[in-house]
Amino acid sequence: MKITLKPFEASDIDRLLSWIDSKDLLLRWAGTFFQYPLNRLQCEQYLETANSEMPVRSIFKAVDLVNDKVIGHIELDGFDIENQSAFICRVLVGDAAQHGNGLGQVIVNQVVDLAFTHIDLHRLAVSVLDFNTAAIRCYEKCGFQHEGLYREIVKYDDKFHSLVCMSLLRSEWEERTKPS
Numbered sequence: 001m002k003i004t005l006k007p008f009e010a011s012d013i014d015r016l017l018s019w020i021d022s023k024d025l026l027l028r029w030a031g032t033f034f035q036y037p038l039n040r041l042q043c044e045q046y047l048e049t050a051n052s053e054m055p056v057r058s059i060f061k062a063v064d065l066v067n068d069k070v071i072g073h074i075e076l077d078g079f080d081i082e083n084q085s086a087f088i089c090r091v092l093v094g095d096a097a098q099h100g101n102g103l104g105q106v107i108v109n110q111v112v113d114l115a116f117t118h119i120d121l122h123r124l125a126v127s128v129l130d131f132n133t134a135a136i137r138c139y140e141k142c143g144f145q146h147e148g149l150y151r152e153i154v155k156y157d158d159k160f161h162s163l164v165c166m167s168l169l170r171s172e173w174e175e176r177t178k179p180s
Helices: 010-019 023-030 040-051 103-117 133-141 170-177
Strands: 003-007 057-064 069-080 085-093 123-129 145-156 159-169
Touching: 003 069, 003 103, 010 040, 010 069, 023 085, 040 057, 057 103, 069 103, 085 103, 103 123, 103 133, 103 170, 123 133, 123 145, 133 159, 159 170
Parallel strands: 085 123
Antiparallel strands: 003 057, 057 069, 069 085, 123 159, 145 159
């Protein structure tokens, strides 16, 4: 599948809201960033932070180039220009029937390529809740390395969960992507 990333717009909010249909999915997708249930006002405020004069994040929709259908969502956040680093977050393959088909990897690889080739970053990081094993596997397949753990930092359903911290350096990405 050929995927491209395009800026997330206000017209994309309803689609995103339709994808986030449970508290569990919201937590897997956004951690504690949003409150359940996700609503239009939260999404509009979120979008404003990407469209301001000094944006704090870049929000993208993932579009299937074959049929021009939006299939996912991804974000670059926490830009540190001086140290050339940022975080990948809020990654989502929208259609649950498409989960487990490698689309998450395609979307993550698209934003990694963008970050290292067009934004000139040196390091990308990600934090994933420990029970989100599919996301952890996805990042591993994209070359991210485990760095550590924020132990029992999020309480959900009366249980504490840890954040798995991972990163990918430009040199590691270059090694993975250079022609054989």
